[in-house]
Amino acid sequence: MIALAALGIPNARSQKQLTVKVNQTKADIQPTMWGVFFEDINLGADGGIYAEMVKNRSFEFFRPLMGWDVKRKTEGDVLVVNRKEVNTANPRYLRVTANNAAKGDVVLVNEGFRGMGIKKDLRYDFSIMYHQQQPAVRLTVELIDANGKSIGGTTITPQESGDAWHKAIASFNATATELKGKLKITIEGNGVIDLDMISLFPGDTWKNRPGGMRADMVQLLADMKPGFIRFPGGCIVEGFDLSQRYQWKKTLGPIEERQLLINRWNFEFAHRPTPDYFQTFGLGFFEYFQLAEDIGAEPLPILNCGMACQFNSAEVATLDELDPYVQDALDLIEFANGDASTKWGKVRADMGHSTPFNLKMMGVGNENWGPQYVERLKIFTKAIKSKYPDFKLVNSSGTDPNGERFDYLNNELRKMNADIIDEHYYRKPEWFFENARRYDNYPRNGSKIFGGEYAAQSDKTVSVDNKNCWLTALSEAAFMTGLERNADVVNMASYAPLFAHADGWQWTPDLIWVNNLKSYGTPDYYVQQLFSLNKGNKVVPITLNNDVVAGQDSLFAAAAIDTKTNELIIKLVNASNRSQETSLSLDGVKKLASQGTLTVLQNDDLMAVNSFTEPTKVSPKQSTVKLSGKKINLSAAPYSFSVLRVKI
Numbered sequence: 001m002i003a004l005a006a007l008g009i010p011n012a013r014s015q016k017q018l019t020v021k022v023n024q025t026k027a028d029i030q031p032t033m034w035g036v037f038f039e040d041i042n043l044g045a046d047g048g049i050y051a052e053m054v055k056n057r058s059f060e061f062f063r064p065l066m067g068w069d070v071k072r073k074t075e076g077d078v079l080v081v082n083r084k085e086v087n088t089a090n091p092r093y094l095r096v097t098a099n100n101a102a103k104g105d106v107v108l109v110n111e112g113f114r115g116m117g118i119k120k121d122l123r124y125d126f127s128i129m130y131h132q133q134q135p136a137v138r139l140t141v142e143l144i145d146a147n148g149k150s151i152g153g154t155t156i157t158p159q160e161s162g163d164a165w166h167k168a169i170a171s172f173n174a175t176a177t178e179l180k181g182k183l184k185i186t187i188e189g190n191g192v193i194d195l196d197m198i199s200l201f202p203g204d205t206w207k208n209r210p211g212g213m214r215a216d217m218v219q220l221l222a223d224m225k226p227g228f229i230r231f232p233g234g235c236i237v238e239g240f241d242l243s244q245r246y247q248w249k250k251t252l253g254p255i256e257e258r259q260l261l262i263n264r265w266n267f268e269f270a271h272r273p274t275p276d277y278f279q280t281f282g283l284g285f286f287e288y289f290q291l292a293e294d295i296g297a298e299p300l301p302i303l304n305c306g307m308a309c310q311f312n313s314a315e316v317a318t319l320d321e322l323d324p325y326v327q328d329a330l331d332l333i334e335f336a337n338g339d340a341s342t343k344w345g346k347v348r349a350d351m352g353h354s355t356p357f358n359l360k361m362m363g364v365g366n367e368n369w370g371p372q373y374v375e376r377l378k379i380f381t382k383a384i385k386s387k388y389p390d391f392k393l394v395n396s397s398g399t400d401p402n403g404e405r406f407d408y409l410n411n412e413l414r415k416m417n418a419d420i421i422d423e424h425y426y427r428k429p430e431w432f433f434e435n436a437r438r439y440d441n442y443p444r445n446g447s448k449i450f451g452g453e454y455a456a457q458s459d460k461t462v463s464v465d466n467k468n469c470w471l472t473a474l475s476e477a478a479f480m481t482g483l484e485r486n487a488d489v490v491n492m493a494s495y496a497p498l499f500a501h502a503d504g505w506q507w508t509p510d511l512i513w514v515n516n517l518k519s520y521g522t523p524d525y526y527v528q529q530l531f532s533l534n535k536g537n538k539v540v541p542i543t544l545n546n547d548v549v550a551g552q553d554s555l556f557a558a559a560a561i562d563t564k565t566n567e568l569i570i571k572l573v574n575a576s577n578r579s580q581e582t583s584l585s586l587d588g589v590k591k592l593a594s595q596g597t598l599t600v601l602q603n604d605d606l607m608a609v610n611s612f613t614e615p616t617k618v619s620p621k622q623s624t625v626k627l628s629g630k631k632i633n634l635s636a637a638p639y640s641f642s643v644l645r646v647k648i
Contacts, residue, residue, distance in 0.1 A: 023588025027488035034532035039234030042500035047113030093196035114503035115180030117516025123203030136191020251284025302363035361392035369398035429475035439486035451493035468522035520615035536560030574636035596646030
């Protein structure tokens with residue numbers, strides 16, 4: 001147990017008299033207030049939310065057979081062929097020569113992303129691109145368990161011949177559940193066949209879309225009802241150098257024409273190397289926009305501003321080379337919002353979405369800093385605002401919430417009348433408790449704030465020992481009451497990173513953890529969810545001794561009205577180790593319902609974590625509370641975050 005003194009929070013004392021001025025609206029809460037930040041880190045996309053089960057399906061990794069175990073009858077029966085002059089996006093394929101091959105002579109086994117999660121009785125959809133001069137071979141496709149036993153499969157006899165590439169598809173059901181399965185392909189016959197884009201998807205993708213996303217992971221996002229989704233990152237926007245930057249136009253079109261790129265997190269941390277981490281872009285910008293639409297979130301794409309990661313190469317495009325970068329931004333708006341008569345609107349329509357995505361905002365640069373960022377940002381801003389004057393731009397304030405970088409950018413961006421300034425804070429829980437008042441004295445006019453990346457670090461930033469424990473979540477809840485209280489300044493906020501694979505992560509802590517079969521929300525997830533589901537749309541004052549409730553006697557609070565449901569929403573954090581009795585006096589209330597709904601997130605152990613075996617150890621509990629008169633007596637349990645909703 002961590003002592004309160006260690007948190008800098010005094011012990012709780014007698015009953016607290018809180019006042020809520022229900023009829024004094026202080027600020028509007030934006031629909032985008034609470035959102036999610038997605039980046040392909042920790043196997044978040046490939047090996048994560050993108051449901052493809054085959055790793056290195058097109059043999060384009062730096063090591064072309066990475067992920068594959070190849071058994072051949074004689075040397076040369078399986079070759080990697082490179083057609084770079086013909087197909088620069090997907091140059092490599094396998095040429096398999098079967099010399100009267102019997103079963104077992106030529107075998108390809110794919111290990112998946114830290115194994116393949118296989119579910120009994122679920123349908124699996126297999127596909128393969130092939131090329132052959134004449135039909136000559138048969139493929140046996142099987143799922144195998146960790147011991148090599150077959151747990152479902154089918155056979156394919158490719159029939160098409162000639163110079164063109166063709167696609168063969170087959171589906172079959174698994175006969176067992178397996179966490180660490182593999183895909184086995186056996187080639188029999190007598191002839192030559194070229195193979196590419198070897199793919200396997202589960203039949204239960206989100207909305208049952210072929211080649212889609214993992215439904216359980218998307219459902220966790222949908223259950224948050226986020227106001228926005230930021231994509232595709234994060235540091236992968238920048239790249240180690242500009243050649244490795246994220247280029248959205250290369251993520252469109254047929255899957256086999258999307259050019260693979262090494263993931264920045266492949267080599268970023270020597271203590272967590274991930275040499276098999278690449279981006280296939282099966283999850284591309286079209287799919288990101290579609291995901292945002294699916295879960296009712298505003299899309300927030302982030303684009304490269306002509307700067308690579310300043311922690312890595314710090315490479316920049318010179319100002320006279322910036323036009324293509326700016327044009328990418330303008331074209332993205334047209335892709336999202338243009339009709340089919342426009343060049344990029346037609347691309348979107350041809351991909352199956354005739355109506356616009358209604359994009360309203362975009363980030364220019366990710367966590368960039370310095371005068372080199374400002375001079376490039378000014379060029380982007382002028383070009384975008386000239387064509388789309390009402391379009392909102394998110395601008396970076398650097399890597400930290402204070403210091404020389406932050407001060408310089410905060411000053412420069414405000415002089416530019418920046419729409420939204422993106423602030424990041426990866427700090428210890430103590431910082432989050434201590435900064436609940438951070439925005440109380442920010443300018444009320446001018447630039448708005450996006451808390452774009454934040455997560456309390458139980459150990460230290462970039463530590464492998466960081467945990468998503470109840471302490472980190474509780475401190476974030478305390479801090480978030482200050483964000484909501486200052487909704488006239490803070491328009492958006494999101495925890496980061498979003499996903500982490502239990503066997504393939506690079507960074508902790510993370511909001512949602514997954515393996516090949518399961519996923520669960522952390523205590524931090526439930527804090528984010530409770531704020532998002534209970535945000536209301538009007539801030540009203542809640543005070544203790546005529547002061548905002550921001551740490552006095554370990555209490556933190558925010559209050560809002562939901563004018564659509566005519567409800568008062570009270571959020572109360574008790575960061576002390578004892579229960580606290582509070583009396584809420586509601587000024588300006590004509591009538592109060594006889595009962596309300598109380599949701600409590602609580603655990604006596606600040607180090608408590610959720611897990612695959614105990615996914616809801618720290619999770620919300622809901623109850624009905626009886627009310628009388630215009631006062632509410634609320635007992636806040638030790639180490640708790642409570643949300644009270646009551647009709648007024």
